[in-house]
Amino acid sequence: MTSWLRARPRLCHVLVATLSLILVSLAFHPVDWSPLAWIAFVPWMVWHAGAPRRGTLLACIVAYHLHFSYVLAWVGEIVWVAVFLIPFLGYPFLYLLAKGMDYGIHRAKFSPILVYPLLIPGCEWLRDHILNLSWSSVGYTQWRWLQGLQLASVGRVHLLSVVVLLANAALATLILVRTGRLARSAAVRALAVAGGALVATHVFGTLELSRPLEAGPSVVGVQVNVPQWDKTRGDVREHLGRAARLLQTEAKRVADADLLVYPETSWPRVLEGEREFDEILSYPLRGGSYLGQPLRDLLPRKLGATAIVGYSKAAPLPPDSTHSDDDEDGLLEWNIAAVVQGGRVVGEVAKRKLVPFGEFVPWPVGWPGRAWLIERIRSVGGYVPDMIRGGPRPLFSLREPHAGRRFGLSICYEIVDPTEFLASARLGADFLINISNDGWYRESAELDLVQVATQFRAVEVGRSIVRVSNTGISTLVDPRGRVLDLVEEGGKRKTVAGLLVGEVPIDRGTTPYVALGDWLGGGLLVTFFGLCLLRARLAKTP
Numbered sequence: 001m002t003s004w005l006r007a008r009p010r011l012c013h014v015l016v017a018t019l020s021l022i023l024v025s026l027a028f029h030p031v032d033w034s035p036l037a038w039i040a041f042v043p044w045m046v047w048h049a050g051a052p053r054r055g056t057l058l059a060c061i062v063a064y065h066l067h068f069s070y071v072l073a074w075v076g077e078i079v080w081v082a083v084f085l086i087p088f089l090g091y092p093f094l095y096l097l098a099k100g101m102d103y104g105i106h107r108a109k110f111s112p113i114l115v116y117p118l119l120i121p122g123c124e125w126l127r128d129h130i131l132n133l134s135w136s137s138v139g140y141t142q143w144r145w146l147q148g149l150q151l152a153s154v155g156r157v158h159l160l161s162v163v164v165l166l167a168n169a170a171l172a173t174l175i176l177v178r179t180g181r182l183a184r185s186a187a188v189r190a191l192a193v194a195g196g197a198l199v200a201t202h203v204f205g206t207l208e209l210s211r212p213l214e215a216g217p218s219v220v221g222v223q224v225n226v227p228q229w230d231k232t233r234g235d236v237r238e239h240l241g242r243a244a245r246l247l248q249t250e251a252k253r254v255a256d257a258d259l260l261v262y263p264e265t266s267w268p269r270v271l272e273g274e275r276e277f278d279e280i281l282s283y284p285l286r287g288g289s290y291l292g293q294p295l296r297d298l299l300p301r302k303l304g305a306t307a308i309v310g311y312s313k314a315a316p317l318p319p320d321s322t323h324s325d326d327d328e329d330g331l332l333e334w335n336i337a338a339v340v341q342g343g344r345v346v347g348e349v350a351k352r353k354l355v356p357f358g359e360f361v362p363w364p365v366g367w368p369g370r371a372w373l374i375e376r377i378r379s380v381g382g383y384v385p386d387m388i389r390g391g392p393r394p395l396f397s398l399r400e401p402h403a404g405r406r407f408g409l410s411i412c413y414e415i416v417d418p419t420e421f422l423a424s425a426r427l428g429a430d431f432l433i434n435i436s437n438d439g440w441y442r443e444s445a446e447l448d449l450v451q452v453a454t455q456f457r458a459v460e461v462g463r464s465i466v467r468v469s470n471t472g473i474s475t476l477v478d479p480r481g482r483v484l485d486l487v488e489e490g491g492k493r494k495t496v497a498g499l500l501v502g503e504v505p506i507d508r509g510t511t512p513y514v515a516l517g518d519w520l521g522g523g524l525l526v527t528f529f530g531l532c533l534l535r536a537r538l539a540k541t542p
Contacts, residue, residue, distance in 0.1 A: 010055030012047070012247040017059035020044035021067040028071055029448035033109035034223070037141040037379075045112050046171035049105055049179055057098040059460040064094055067165050071136045074444035079357065086133070088514050093127040100528065108535040112172050113190040116167035118339070121158045125521020128158075132353070132417050135346035138164050143452040147205025149481045153511035155520030156418065162524070170194035210479050213505035216431060217258035217402045219476065221500030222246055223487040224266055230468070232382060236268045237286040242497060243298055244285060249501040250499050254330075258402055259504075260300045263470040264310040264412050264437040265335065267295075272315040277338070277345045283453055299343060299371040304399035307340040308409065308468075310435045312387075315348075324365050324520040326374055327384040334388050335359060337409045337435050339396045350390025351411040352420070358440065363507040393420070395427050404432045415467065416453050418460050425461035425514045431504045432461070436469040447473050454480040462511040464504045474500045479507040 023040035025034050039221025048056065068087040075082045097119055104115035121138070128134040139160030141149050142473040151159040173190035177183040224246070226239045243262065247254050254260065268280050281296040299307050314331040319324060323332060346457045356362035357377060361384070363370045378384050395406040414435050424432055434454070438447050451473045459481040466476045472494045474487040484505075485500040 001280075007500035010058055013055035014062050014295070015052060016046050016047040017063035018066060018384060020305075021063035024138065024141075024306050025067050025070040028136070029445040029452075031215040032448070033143060034141045037138055037164050038087035041116065041165065041168040042172045042175070043524065045116055045169060046175050048101060049112060049172070050206040051162055051426045056102050057095060060094045063092060064090060068136055071449075073446075074441050074446035074449075076448075077444055079439045079445075082357075089131055089133065090127055090533060091278060095124070097123040102249060103532060105365065108532055110531070110535075111186055111190065112176070113166065113186075113194055114531070116169050117162050118524045120165055122521050122528065124161060125156075126520075126525065129518065129521065134453075139162055140449075140452050140456070143455055143481075145205075146209060146481060147202045149455065149459055150205040150208040150267055150488075151201060152456045152481075153208065154463060156248060156460055156518065157456050158521050158524075160201075163201055166194040166197050173526035177337045178541040202526045209482075211480075211507070212507075213479060213507050216464070216504035216506040217398055217405060217499070218256065218503050218521070219253050219259040219261065219466050219485070220247075220250070220257040220477075221227075221466060221474050222263070222266075223469065223472055223474040223498050224263060225471050225495055226266075226439065227471070227495075228437075228442075231265075231437070231439060231529060233472045236397070237295070239266065240295060240298060241285045244293065246497060246499055247298065250501065253501055254300075254499075257300065257302070257305065257501075258398060259306050259308070259466075261468045261500075262298075262310055262431060262433045263309040263433065263468050263474075264337070265312055266470065266475070267309045267311040267435075269312045269314060270336070271331075272313070277340075278343075279345060301338060303430050304401070305341075306396075306398055308433055309338050309340055309341045309433060310411070310437075311336055311338065313348075323388070325386065326361050327386040332388055333386055334390060335411055337411050339409070341399060342419075347394065347396050349393045349409045349411070351414065352388070352393075353414045353417060354385075354389060357385065359385045361385060374379075376540055379526040391466060393423065395424065395429050408432045412438075415450055418457055420542060421457050421461045421463070422466075422514060422517070424512075425463055429463060429464065430506050430508070431464040432457075434465060434467045436467065438469050438473075439471040442471075447471075447494050451475060455483070458512050460511065463512065464506070466504060468500060471495050474498075476504065478505045478537055503504050530541050 020043050023036045027037040036501055049398050058168055066085045071082050072086055100119045104110045111523050124137045137157045139157035142160055148160050170190040174187050177184055177187040194351045222243050224239060224242050229349055238296050270277050283295050285293045313334045313336045316331055317330045334349050338345045338348040354360045361374055362519045363373050395408055398405045406429055408429040410420045414420045421432055454465055454467050458477045458479055466478055472487060475483055476485040478484055485502040486493055487500050489496040489498055
């Protein structure tokens with residue numbers, strides 16, 4: 001059997017790479033065996049270091065496609081075929097990775113401790129930077145390791161990926177030394193580098209976690225838990241009746257809160273010129289003992305308190321508009337997070353990173369097949385998404401007793417990309433709020449992956465994040481990535497109703513990531529290919 005496999009090097013490449021990526025996959029949700037990430041790449045590194053170069057690209061493609069399909073399996077809650085199509089977007093980055101690994105190991109004769117920890121996180125960064133497909137970065141598997149999580153304040157999740165890959169490369173180097181394929185000195189160097197990285201990470205993380213935080217405003221978030229299929233077909237006033245019941249269960253804490261947060265699209269749509277927000281507040285709730293109560297009763301009554309409400313907003317389509325109006329309703333539509341103080345909207349932001357198929361049709365106007373795609377979306381979802389992207393976002397201020405505290409707003413899908421959070425932190429936000437509706441994905445791993453992303457976003461910018469989602473996971477995360485509160489019922493965090501109640505910690509410092517930006521991934525790739533050029537030039541020198 002062994003000789004049969006060795007006679008088929010490409011097949012062996014594929015099998016070993018697939019084994020490594022299966023182990024990596026199991027470190028992600030829903031299995032979430034995070035320790036596996038520390039050894040997952042070892043089989044591939046050992047094999048690749050002694051294998052023929054043929055077949056590396058094919059191995060990367062097959063293993064990556066299976067891995068990314070696993071991580072994105074939750075997309076199948078809406079469109080199963082997308083689970084297998086989305087990974088194709090990553091193929092150009094796999095080509096760069098495969099060619100770089102082959103050159104670094106087989107041509108330049110670099111140590112594994114130099115090649116893999118530079119190239120794999122570097123290509124992760126490049127893919128995330130261009131496509132915003134950040135779901136499968138290796139560092140996300142270590143969300144429980146709070147000391148390691150602090151590295152995100154310097155170089156996002158990718159710096160933690162480097163540390164994990166260093167540990168893998170050190171173990172692989174030990175095996176290669178034991179089998180006689182590398183000199184003993186290589187093991188000493190690898191252990192020194194990986195061990196030093198782990199010690200430095202632990203010390204840095206411990207110091208960061210010990211830094212004090214200031215007390216901030218009190219917050220209540222309302223996880224209403226309206227199933228998506230009820231949400232798209234029911235009456236919003238009936239759904240808000242659930243919110244009224246939740247608020248009544250914690251009436252005293254709600255009354256004392258400085259901030260009350262509702263999920264994305266949880267309030268009735270505002271139609272400019274016909275149905276303004278002030279008019280909506282007089283609408284009666286529907287259902288149960290709350291029948292007839294005005295929606296106004298769902299806003300804070302405490303003087304100076306602030307509410308964040310999510311709704312869609314529409315305006316008549318101007319005659320000279322170039323908008324395609326895919327749903328043919330004659331309206332421009334936005335997904336809004338609004339700031340309400342004293343019963344009036346004092347500011348709002350529109351979602352900028354729209355969800356393909358859910359909020360817009362991801363096919364250019366005029367391209368063949370667009371009409372067919374629109375009809376398929378309508379048949380599956382019952383509507384045609386036609387949202388408009390929002391513009392630049394200001395910060396918003398609380399009133400007394402926390403006047404001067406400013407916060408930034410984001411909506412749903414924007415939590416998986418640091419762009420909006422970085423912009424708000426640079427403007428001087430004291431904390432951040434994200435409202436969402438993940439009901440489309442039921443109880444899938446998407447909700448867990450977003451929770452992990454929330455912790456990393458908080459550490460990256462050094463700001464607390466209040467995240468309130470319709471069906472969960474609603475959470476309050478402090479600037480060090482610690483989860484301070486979750487909506488939970490009987491140990492269950494998804495598709496349950498409840499209130500998120502807590503106090504928002506404040507950190508006025510500036511993280512290296514906020515100050516320097518997204519520098520790490522590009523630096524890793526420049527370093528690696530710079531070393532390759534230097535090695536090639538030295539090889540040509542007589």
